[in-house]
Amino acid sequence: NAGVMQNPRHLVRRRGxxxxxxxxxxxxxxxxxxxxxxxxxxxxFMVYLQKENIIDESGMPKERFSAEFPKEGPSIxxxxxxxxxxxxxxxxxxxRGGVQETQYFxxxxxxxxx
Amino acid sequence: xxxxxxxxxxxxxxxxxxxTLDCVYETRDTTYYLFxxxxxxxxxxxxxxxxxxxxxxxxxxxxxxxxxxxSTSSFNFTITASQVVDSAVYFCALSRGDNFNKFxxxxxxxxxxxx
Numbered sequence: 546n547a548g549v550m551q552n553p554r555h556l557v558r559r560r561g562x563x564x565x566x567x568x569x570x571x572x573x574x575x576x577x578x579x580x581x582x583x584x585x586x587x588x589x590f591m592v593y594l595q596k597e598n599i600i601d602e603s604g605m606p607k608e609r610f611s612a613e614f615p616k617e618g619p620s621i622x623x624x625x626x627x628x629x630x631x632x633x634x635x636x637x638x639x640x641r642g643g644v645q646e647t648q649y650f651x652x653x654x655x656x657x658x659x
Numbered sequence: 660x661x662x663x664x665x666x667x668x669x670x671x672x673x674x675x676x677x678x679t680l681d682c683v684y685e686t687r688d689t690t691y692y693l694f695x696x697x698x699x700x701x702x703x704x705x706x707x708x709x710x711x712x713x714x715x716x717x718x719x720x721x722x723x724x725x726x727x728x729x730s731t732s733s734f735n736f737t738i739t740a741s742q743v744v745d746s747a748v749y750f751c752a753l754s755r756g757d758n759f760n761k762f763x764x765x766x767x768x769x770x771x772x773x774x
Contacts (some may be wrong), residue, residue, distance in 0.1 A: 576760075578760075578761070578762070580762070580764075585767055586766060586767070587663075587665075587750055587764035587766045587767050588704075588750070588752075588762070588763060588764040589764070590761050592764070593739075593759060593761060599758060601761065634702060636704065637755070638762070640760055646760075647692070647694075647709055647754075647760075648754075648760060648762065649706075650696075650704040650706075652702070652703045653702055653703065653704075657701065
């Protein structure tokens with residue numbers, strides 16, 4: 546996974562609480578992607594960010610979900626008022642940029658909503 | 660639109676058997692990239708291979724081999740002499756050859772290798 550860090554690795558929340566997932570990309574990478582993996586399914590694209598900008602959020606639910614990648618610090622995926630259907634593994638991928646480069650995936654955060 | 664289909668939901672084999680995991684993709688792009696990832700029970704994604712659309716040469720890496728055929732839009736993965744440690748979910752993925760680099764994943768094939 547080439548140095549992409551995600552924390553926490555496991556997160557338990559009760560319905561209605563907020564979940565904050567953090568992703569620290571590979572040093573020098575300024576692009577971050579978030580993917581969601583529902584149980585027994587493949588990964589689905591959620592959002593693509595470059596430093597301080599959201600480039601593509603076509604895969605992110607319009608309500609309760611938000612993402613940011615500030616100039617300093619990790620990228621944050623925030624889920625407000627979580628529901629049981631939000632239980633999933635959330636993967637972050639880091640990318641340097643350029644068509645010849647590829648993404649490096651983090652270990653994922655497993656969110657369980659009780 | 661981009662789409663990746665892994666029709667085999669689950670495969671069970673006995674150790675030392677060969678097994679092929681199928682992957683069929685759809686894209687109108689002329690430049691694209693294909694990937695295989697392994698997801699063991701621990702949950703992380705392990706990168707196996709990346710292939711660009713202009714390179715149709717088959718690749719072999721130890722017990723793993725990949726067969727890329729543009730004529731059938733397929734990128735199949737074969738494990739020779741399977742081992743119990745190969746048990747995992749395997750994902751095929753496609754990315755467009757543009758700056759957005761968004762990945763489109765198949766639904767995965769769960770491989771069970773029994774001793």
